[in-house]
Amino acid sequence: MKKIFKFMLLPALVLPLLFTSCDDDRDSNPTLDLSHLSEGFVLNTPALAENNTYDLKSAKSLKLTCSQPNYGGIPYVVRYYVQVSIDPKFVSDPTATHTELATSYKTAEMEVNASEVNDAVVALFQAANPDTSVPEEMPIYIRLRAVLEITADSNLGETYSNVITLPSVKAAYEAPDAKFTDNLFLIGDGIQTSWESWKAIPQVYGLTGNYYGVIYMQAGGEFEWGTENNDYRGYNRLKEINDEAGAGITEGDEHKIKVANAGWYTLYFKGKITEDKKNIDWALTIYPTQVYLLGACMNQTCDPWVFDEAYALKAPADKNGKWESPAFLASAELRAAVKVGTLDWYTTEFTIYNGNLFWRRYNIVKSWAETEGEAYSVTTTVGQKLYIDFDNNTAEVK
Structure with a gap:
């Protein structure tokens, strides 16, 4: 023995x-x-x-x-x-x-x-x-x-x-309990400055450990992800991958995530802390990117609001262009969101703050102005449009 x-x-x-x-x-x-x-x-x-x-x-x-x-x-x-x-x-x-x-x-x-x-x-x-x-x-x-x-x-x-x-x-390691970070980060071909920039993507509002981000990938492009800058994680660090966008996801060089088909993709990361609380199992689902205007700026009065194809933003040809919304139908507070699978619109809502996309983080009962402050509230004008550069996460109304 x-x-x-x-x-x-x-x-x-x-x-x-x-x-x-x-x-x-x-x-x-x-x-x-x-x-x-x-x-x-x-x-x-x-x-x-x-x-x-x-x-x-x-x-x-x-x-x-x-x-x-x-x-x-x-x-x-x-x-x-x-x-x-x-x-x-x-x-x-x-x-x-x-x-x-x-x-x-x-x-x-x-x-x-x-x-x-x-x-x-x-x-x-x-x-x-x-x-x-x-x-x-x-x-x-x-x-x-x-x-x-x-x-x-x-x-x-x-x-x-x-x-x-x-x-x-x-040998034993007493690791601290795993915890979720405020953001995940993406790096790769064509993401801001290729293989130099770490693009932060936010948590889904109200769903701890769920994150989403919009990127454009060229055919054959590769990317990696991490929980912080310089935390290079790839295909092998994901327990599950679901390609709902026909992106053609495979494992690339050195475990990078490779995309066969060019296009705009919304990446949805879902983390689950393991039973021993020491690690996180991650799943990634890739959706085609869809972005919508909502609420009073489009005369949408139903409660709850819904994603309506009539109010969808138009995608540019590649990362160098800007997403363009339909013209606003009313003067009201801007409300917009990225559609991520079956998630409710308010969990992936955003506004514009100092020219940058600002992702929802609190329960908004009435308005961005009331919850975050006037600087986070954008008032629309009939005939104006929303323009978004998702590569750099900047936006403007004009």
Whole structure:
């Protein structure tokens, strides 16, 4: 039966990472000899590692010992750095992904901070497996990098040990509870400045974790999304994708979201916090973009208001043009919204503030003027129209 050792909680059962003692017997030749660097030095797998589980979260430290590198027989001061990987290729491929711990050691017997190892293992796993919980147990791979400290050259005498395998290790990450951000962000081909601008898209009013945004994509264009700037997420970070617009969505290069057919698209992201409250599962639905005027400016008196094709804005040919509304039929407060699936119009309503689209965030009982203030209320004039640049989220009435 496999035993699990928790170093902090069960001191009597402490099972350190035990290696053979350091080989300190050297001859008296005082000449520095760097000809043996390629030979490396020995790091031994602990005898009990094969049938036991090491609990990094509970341990205070891990004891590592090694043979001192051969620098010609003189016991020079050597600094050792611990390198950790979860990739089995690290055993034979030094370029495989790994992390070097921040703390270094000056003796061949090292009390390595177990918390540092734990955090390195968790970070490596999360980077390789986004939105996936760290498994109960996993193998990890460790080696040492050694350098001499007799000169200012930090790489003098650099040499590496062999890689050892610990077949069963427990690492844990106490992540904060997942929460939704105020906006999501889009980046990609033709979105503002291609692959430079992060375009913010708002939450659906009244529906936490639901977001929507309008973009134009050229045929074959690609984009990514994120919960903040520089948070590059793609096709593989979505649990579900529904293409209701005939956009032809596929996975592109490096997991980007690829759009086969050119057009205006409304992206509707819906997030659901997982049962453990540590992650969010995301679904994306793509709709053809539809935008409408509503309310008194179009003599619409019914309650509730509805999307009416007679009051739909006309789409431009591409992102460089502006959406154009029908002429206003009355002098009243501007009310307009993006149609997103079956969502109610008021959940995706917007106005104009300082020349920019401003998305509804509060319950508007009577008017934008009453709820947000006069600066957020636009009065229409008969014969005028609404013009929108959805690429830059700017608008005007004229």
